[in-house]
Amino acid sequence: MIINMKTPLVEIDGDEMTRVLWNVIKEKLLLPFVDLKVEYYDLGLTNRDNTNDEVTVKSAQAILKYGVGVKCATITANTARQKEYNLKHLHPSPNATIRAILDGTVFRKPITVNRIKPSINTWKAPIVIGRHAYGDVYKAAEMEIEGAGRVELVYTKQDGTERRLTVADFKGPGIVQGMHNLDDSIRSFARACFIYALTEKLPIWFATKDTISKIYDGRFKTIFNEIYETEYKEKLAQAGLEYFYTLIDDAVARVVKGEGGFLWACKNYDGDVQSDMIASAAGSLAMMTSVLVSPNGVFEYEAAHGTVQQHYYRWQKGEKTSTNPAALIFAWSGALAKRAELDNLDDLADFAKRLEAALLDTIENGIMTGDLAKLSDPPPEKILNSWDFIDAIAERL
Ligand code: NAP
Ligand code: MG
Numbered sequence: 001m002i003i004n005m006k007t008p009l010v011e012i013d014g015d016e017m018t019r020v021l022w023n024v025i026k027e028k029l030l031l032p033f034v035d036l037k038v039e040y041y042d043l044g045l046t047n048r049d050n051t052n053d054e055v056t057v058k059s060a061q062a063i064l065k066y067g068v069g070v071k072c073a074t075i076t077a078n079t080a081r082q083k084e085y086n087l088k089h090l091h092p093s094p095n096a097t098i099r100a101i102l103d104g105t106v107f108r109k110p111i112t113v114n115r116i117k118p119s120i121n122t123w124k125a126p127i128v129i130g131r132h133a134y135g136d137v138y139k140a141a142e143m144e145i146e147g148a149g150r151v152e153l154v155y156t157k158q159d160g161t162e163r164r165l166t167v168a169d170f171k172g173p174g175i176v177q178g179m180h181n182l183d184d185s186i187r188s189f190a191r192a193c194f195i196y197a198l199t200e201k202l203p204i205w206f207a208t209k210d211t212i213s214k215i216y217d218g219r220f221k222t223i224f225n226e227i228y229e230t231e232y233k234e235k236l237a238q239a240g241l242e243y244f245y246t247l248i249d250d251a252v253a254r255v256v257k258g259e260g261g262f263l264w265a266c267k268n269y270d271g272d273v274q275s276d277m278i279a280s281a282a283g284s285l286a287m288m289t290s291v292l293v294s295p296n297g298v299f300e301y302e303a304a305h306g307t308v309q310q311h312y313y314r315w316q317k318g319e320k321t322s323t324n325p326a327a328l329i330f331a332w333s334g335a336l337a338k339r340a341e342l343d344n345l346d347d348l349a350d351f352a353k354r355l356e357a358a359l360l361d362t363i364e365n366g367i368m369t370g371d372l373a374k375l376s377d378p379p380p381e382k383i384l385n386s387w388d389f390i391d392a393i394a395e396r397l
Contacts, residue, residue, distance in 0.1 A: 003034045003351050006343040009335055010062045010300075011038040014072030015045055016307035020315060021325045021386055022072045028394045030332060033351055039066065043094055045075045045085050053091040060101035063298050067342055070335035071098075071302040072328070075309075098300065099133045103185070104292040105192035106131045107263075108275045108304050110282035111289060111326055113363045115376045118260075119281045125261030127278050130196060130204075131271025132189040133292075138268055140179035151176050186220055188295040190227040193265040194243075196293055198235055203242045206265040207251035220267060221245065279304065286324035286371050291334060301334040303327030320385035322370035329359050329393070358397040367392050 013019060030036055041059035048055055063069035075081055076093040091097075099106075109128040112118075145151065151167040167176060197204040206224050208217035228236075228243050236243060246254070248270060255264065255274075266274055279288040288304035304327060311321040333352040340349035363372065366381030369389055373380045384392065 003347045004345075005035060005037040005339065005348060006345065007066055007068075007339065008037045008039045009339055010059060010066055010069035011040045012059050012069055012071040012074075013040065013042045013044060014074040014307065015043075016073075016075065016309055016312035017315060017321065017323050018073040018303065018305075018307050018328060019044060020312070021323060021328055021390075024387060024390050025325060025329055025332060028390050029329065029355060029397060032394075033397070034336070034348065043072070043074050045077060045081065045087070048074075048091060048094065049085065049087045049089060052089065053094075053097070056091070056094045056097045057101065060098040063098075063102060063300055064296070067298050068335050068338045069298075069300040070331050071300055073303060073305060073307045075307055099292060102292060102294040102298060102300065103188055103296070104133055104294040104300070105189050105196075106133050106271070106290060106292050107196055108279070108288055108290050110279060111287040111330055111360075112282065113287075113360055115364060115366070115368075115378065116283040116287070116372060117377055118283065120256060122257060123260040123282075125259065126282065127255065127260045128196075128200070128202060128263045129271055129275040129278055130189075130193045130263055130265040131275060132186070132266065132268045134185040134189075134268065135181040136179050136268040137177070140177050142175065142177045145170050145174045145176055147173050153178065181216075181219075183219070183223060186223045187227060189265070190224045191231070191295045192293045193263060194227065194232040194236070195295075197241060197243075197263045198232070198239060200263070201239060201241065202261065202263045203244065204236075204263045204265060205244045205246070205251060207246050207248040207270070208267060209248050211247060217267075224265070275304070283375055284324070284371050286369075287326055289327055289330045289334065299335070299338050301331040301338070303331050320387055322383065322389075323386045324369040324371050325386055325390060326359060326363075330356065354397060358393050361396055362389070362393050 013022060039062055041055055041062065043056055043059060074094045077087060077090050081087065082090055107128055107130050110126045112126050148170050150169050153165045153167055155163045193204060208220045210217040210221045225245070264274065279285050285305045290302050290304040292300040308323050311323045315321050333355045337349055337352035340352060367384060367389065368376060368380050369386065370383055373383045
């Protein structure tokens with residue numbers, strides 16, 4: 001019996017090897033079981049260029065309208081890609097465009113299997129990173145300072161009055177950077193983290209360097225604490241979950257000595273750096289899921305990895321690559337499960353669970369792609385190409 005859906009899922013197609021696998025996943029693992037209801041947006045680089053990137057904006061607006069999206073990896077164009085694809089324009093990263101519209105926080109969680117042991121042997125449960133996706137060094141203004149002189153921060157208010165602060169009196173050449181964040185964005189970040197912690201039943205940690213950065217990082221700490229005290233303290237207590245604040249260096253030390261099993265809310269840069277640490281210590285980038293949670297209650301699911309460009313070139317030459325589809329499959333299962341939850345569809349929720357179980361069971365039985373084979377303990381029974389691997393999952397499903 002085929003499973004029905006109520007509300008369409010926003011399907012966002014992408015580029016290169018992940019686009020190739022996207023179709024195989026749909027054909028073998030989804031369409032035989034689910035009457036997929038989707039609103040489709042093609043964010044392949046050529047179509048983004050042809051539509052002047054309007055398709056990216058429309059896809060984000062569709063997620064706001066319907067509530068749940070699932071996205072394939074996409075190329076962020078640079079000058080090399082401009083030549084390769086003969087592009088008219090160099091548009092910003094689609095993820096940045098979508099994030100700006102959804103005002104989101106990105107949560108990254110490793111997919112764990114028994115055969116792949118984390119390199120940190122005290123970890124018993126995955127650590128989820130919640131990364132603030134706005135501002136700081138990612139939206140900074142930078143300047144080279146040629147020689148001696150004063151650098152100041154100047155704030156010109158709307159009434160024209162000014163406030164000034166000396167950054168440094170330069171005696172010789174150097175560099176300077178100005179960065180910012182917004183109270184509203186920090187509040188959204190805090191709310192998204194508390195909501196995620198409650199939904200996933202995880203304790204939540206947050207850390208900054210507020211001893212050194214008393215105003216900037218201090219504001220992050222204050223806002224997080226305010227949101228906790230006024231909106232989530234009781235709910236977390238009822239769920240038996242703790243909110244823990246500490247300094248970033250203390251947090252890093254505790255993460256490495258600890259047992260895992262919590263949400264680690266990170267400022268933008270900390271999240272960038274620590275999510276790669278968590279991913280590689282947990283196993284492989286191909287096993288990292290990613291979901292964008294917006295404070296107005298919409299969700300976008302994707303794989304944390306990129307388009308796996310080098311595999312794509314080999315596929316174009318006729319090779320059946322052993323690219324790992326795990327995170328792409330989890331993007332679909334995550335999105336379908338969320339759709340099921342919002343629409344009260346028990347059989348769809350059940351299907352999403354079975355899909356994940358079939359994938360994990362295949363790997364636990366020693367059947368896997370090349371990237372995992374190198375990490376598997378005990379060693380793999382069979383190393384398959386992506387197509388045969390997906391067939392093996394379909395068989396179990
Ligand atoms: P990548 O696509 O993540 O691949 C980097 C390397 O990681 C690959 O060469 C491969 O290693 C390994 N890898 C990643 N995913 C894998 C998988 N599923 N199975 C097996 N191995 C996997 O990153 P990139 O090469 O830096 O970027 C390629 C393109 O993706 C760029 O155009 C970039 O803009 C885009 N990108 C998009 C997103 C997104 O849409 N979310 C994120 C990041 C990058 P081996 O070659 O050693 O096998
Ligand atoms: Mg990074």
